[in-house]
Amino acid sequence: MKEKLIEAVLLGLALTAILSLFVITAFILQAGLPLLISYGPWRFLTGLTWAPTEGEFGILPMLVGSLWVTVGALLFGVPLGLAVAIFAAEYAPSWAAVAMRPAIQLLAGIPSVIYGFIGLKILVPLIRDNLGGPGLSVLAGSLVLAVMILPNVIAISEDAIRAVPQTYRDGALALGATHWQTIWRVVLPAARSGIVAAIVLSMGRAVGETMAVIMLVGNSLRLPISPLDPATTLTSNIGLEMGYASGAHRQALFATGIVLFVLIMALNSLASLFRRRPASA
Amino acid sequence: MDRPKFEIRDLSYYYGSNRALHRVSLEIPANAITVLFGPAGGGKTTLLRLLNRLNDLVPGTRLEGRILLDGKDIYSPDVDVPALRRRVGMVFALPLPLPMSILENVTYGPRLSGLKNSKRLLEIAEKALRGAALWDEVRDRLHEPALSLSGGQQQRLCLARVLALEPEVILLDEPTSGLDPISTAKVEESLKALKKNYTIVIVPHSVQQAARLADVAAFLLMGELVEYGPGPRLFTRPQDKRTEDYITGRFG
Amino acid sequence: MRRLWRLNPRTVDRLVGGLIWAAAVSTLLILLFVIVYVSANGFPRLSWGFLTGKPQNMGRAGGIWPMIVSTAAISAMAVLIATPVGVATAIYLTEYTRESLLTRAIRFGTEALAGIPSIIFGLFGFVFFVVYLGLGWSLLSGALTLSLMILPTIVRTSEEAILTVPRAYREVSFSLGASRWQMVTTVVLPGALPGITTGVVLGLGRTVSETAAVILTAGSALHLPRSIFAPGRTMAVHFYILAREGLSDNMAWATGAVLLLSILLINVVINRALVALVRRRAVR
Known part of the structure; x- marks a missing residue:
């Protein structure tokens, strides 16, 4: 009798996660959907003008801004992260591999606002003085985001690389391949799906990051063309305007939230699809 | 002769579509050592684990037939399984002390049933450890981790842990398989002393051990009970050719 | 060529x-x-006065005592809420059920929750806890929002930790007459404790460094919160406001240093727990 009760309580608590997901989805939709429908989803997604006081809610510049910043972050973050993952799994002497873990964990633990402010103090002037433009730019955001997604890229790809059976490596090495040839031709292809998952998941992280991006991209509502242009992202716009928005304006921010939510869910589903696939040669 | 402790009637058991036991009928007498022996894969361990319903934990299994303990079906729905397991204790093949102190291991069962009085617990522990011939070796180190004991001591600790439940039946699954000959002899001595008060069912780890211990012996081959009867008779004059072949070492 | x-x-x-x-x-x-x-x-x-003083002139001078209190209160509450739920989820998934549609739904929910960006949690916390439940901008709203954010971390690490407890121990426990719950409390949880601790501490770190979700749910009031229903400003939010609005770089960095130090300390605790875990395994 007591056992049945305990089991029921545990089940109830275990349902919290799926229940909250449901409630989160419902409330975000309820807060943003009315405007999205009345304004028109297509107009909302492709409009170039965001002018809440005039009732204009086009988020294309933010979509492009998010895309730019994310692509930039991947461009810098993925090669570096992958290299570190390969280091940790294939090159590092055991003491170094052991030392890397807490370091990477710490890198992930540093608050995004701190990354943002350091970027603001160091990268922004550097970009402004050497490359031109206002400094607050897509590039600044990308570089800092690249550092912020590093732990993710490293941890997931390292797991994928370590999951490759040792016999694969032995086979290649026995045929006279060099260490790098073995990694490049055998290990990485076998770990491919895990690495893709790492990239897609990091993409989600980059799209979703808010505070550091607010501090770095300049928050211009114009469509960014060059990496040196300032921009606004989906997240930074919500973060900046939520504090004072009301009425249709607030609804429009929630509608932006819906777009972001759908985008992230799609990316994460894609990632878990890749992640489930077992490593194969 | 008194009523048998266990009556196993027409028992068949399946793991998925794999048949592990086929129409086994067997009576296990009280206050005696019953030995279940035979080659690997014969269903000995499965049969043993069915006697205290430990195989309930294995998914995808099916049981036909009945197992009666003192005349009552232990698989009937109203049975209190934890209580059954306290009546029918189990010692595993490998010594498996829990990661606690020696005393905590021995008193684990009584504490589960709600006993908290530490003086009483200590009495139970002493009695159980004496029963397993371990008391003299550990009386001064009851609070040390059980994992600090030697393999043979650990296995006797596991026996003591079962004795502390004051069960009616003790099941042992190759309890000496990991032990040296001296420790094995000590465990066997304890078992012979214990059979006055308990019903013991053991899967031995060799034919020699089977012959040394058996009051009653049952020979299991590929899930079927080939032959069973009084130990001395079965090991000197087996009635089935297959039993004879196995005992004399022609296969298995 | x-x-x-x-x-x-x-x-x-x-x-x-x-x-x-x-x-x-x-x-x-x-x-x-x-x-x-x-x-x-x-x-x-940094100075003693900075740690124990009230902020003055919007934070251009004075100290950060109210922020330290708000951070500690929100983080502690979030962890206190998320830990029982997360550990219970892990226990249910590992000990009470076999893989089924239900467990897949629970896992999916946990995984999806883990992927949601903090700004979305902020938006949700705002419409749900602050407005719909009428909790207002408050420490409680912030803590509830953060507890959902860290729930997946705690579930995952607890599940991993529970799976490291050998199956044989469970059998021994059952064979000695334990009920399932007794088995869980006497064998599984003690064995999994170091790993669970790691997850909880990891979650704690996330609550301390989180900004976007907290600013939308706990607000950014400068004064010392008097109850869990009062709004409060965490260190991370304070740092953000000082830095972004250019109020005072000096004060921002000082706050940042305290924030970073807290994170470092929390991470040291994690490593302690990991070491303990490794030691336990070695004993076995």
Whole structure:
């Protein structure tokens, strides 16, 4: 009798996660959907003008801004992260591999606002003085985001690389391949799906990051063309305007939230699809 | 002769579509050592684990037939399984002390049933450890981790842990398989002393051990009970050719 | 033609090896740089008065005592709410059920929750806890929102920790007459405790460093919160406001240093727990 009760309580608590997901989805939709429908989803997604006081809610510049910043972050973050993952799994002497873990964990633990402010103090002037433009730019955001997604890229790809059976490596090495040839031709292809998952998941992280991006991209509502242009992202716009928005304006921010939510869910589903696939040669 | 402790009637058991036991009928007498022996894969361990319903934990299994303990079906729905397991204790093949102190291991069962009085617990522990011939070796180190004991001591600790439940039946699954000959002899001595008060069912780890211990012996081959009867008779004059072949070492 | 510029594999091997070492070293240097930069800018401005004083003039002067209190309160509450739920979820998934549609739904929910960006949690916390439940901008709203954010971390680490407890221990426990719940409390939880601790501490770190979700749910009031229903400003939010609005770089860095120090301390605790876990395994 007591056992049945305990089991029921545990089940109830275990349902919290799926229940909250449901409630989160419902409330975000309820807060943003009315405007999205009345304004028109297509107009909302492709409009170039965001002018809440005039009732204009086009988020294309933010979509492009998010895309730019994310692509930039991947461009810098993925090669570096992958290299570190390969280091940790294939090159590092055991003491170094052991030392890397807490370091990477710490890198992930540093608050995004701190990354943002350091970027603001160091990268922004550097970009402004050497490359031109206002400094607050897509590039600044990308570089800092690249550092912020590093732990993710490293941890997931390292797991994928370590999951490759040792016999694969032995086979290649026995045929006279060099260490790098073995990694490049055998290990990485076998770990491919895990690495893709790492990239897609990091993409989600980059799209979703808010505070550091607010501090770095300049928050211009114009469509960014060059990496040196300032921009606004989906997240930074919500973060900046939520504090004072009301009425249709607030609804429009929630509608932006819906777009972001759908985008992230799609990316994460894609990632878990890749992640489930077992490593194969 | 008194009523048998266990009556196993027409028992068949399946793991998925794999048949592990086929129409086994067997009576296990009280206050005696019953030995279940035979080659690997014969269903000995499965049969043993069915006697205290430990195989309930294995998914995808099916049981036909009945197992009666003192005349009552232990698989009937109203049975209190934890209580059954306290009546029918189990010692595993490998010594498996829990990661606690020696005393905590021995008193684990009584504490589960709600006993908290530490003086009483200590009495139970002493009695159980004496029963397993371990008391003299550990009386001064009851609070040390059980994992600090030697393999043979650990296995006797596991026996003591079962004795502390004051069960009616003790099941042992190759309890000496990991032990040296001296420790094995000590465990066997304890078992012979214990059979006055308990019903013991053991899967031995060799034919020699089977012959040394058996009051009653049952020979299991590929899930079927080939032959069973009084130990001395079965090991000197087996009635089935297959039993004879196995005992004399022609296969298995 | 191709052969001409093709490099000797041995040369390539050395070259790439060098690059990979360089990548690892530069990653560590980035970490080191962040720590040193924040420390160098922040620690000289730290003082006892800064830690225990009230902020003055919007935070341009004075201290951060109310922020320390708000941070501690929100983080503690979030962890206290998320831990029982997360551990219970892990226990249910590992000990009480076999893989089924239900467990897949629970896992999906947990995984999806883990992927949601903090700004979305902020939006949700705002419409749900602040407005719909009428909790207002408050420490409680912030803590409830954060507890959902860290729930997946706690579930995952607890589940992993529980799975490291040998199956045989469960059998022994059952064979000695334990009910399932007794087995869980006497064998599984003690064995999994170090791993569970790691997850909880990891979650704690996330609550301390989170900004976007907290600012939308707990607000940014400067004064000391008197109850869990009062709004409050965490250190991370304070740092953000000082830094972004250019109120005072000095005060921002000093706050940042305290924030970073807290994170470092929390991470040290994690490593302690990991070491404990490794030791336990060695004993077995």
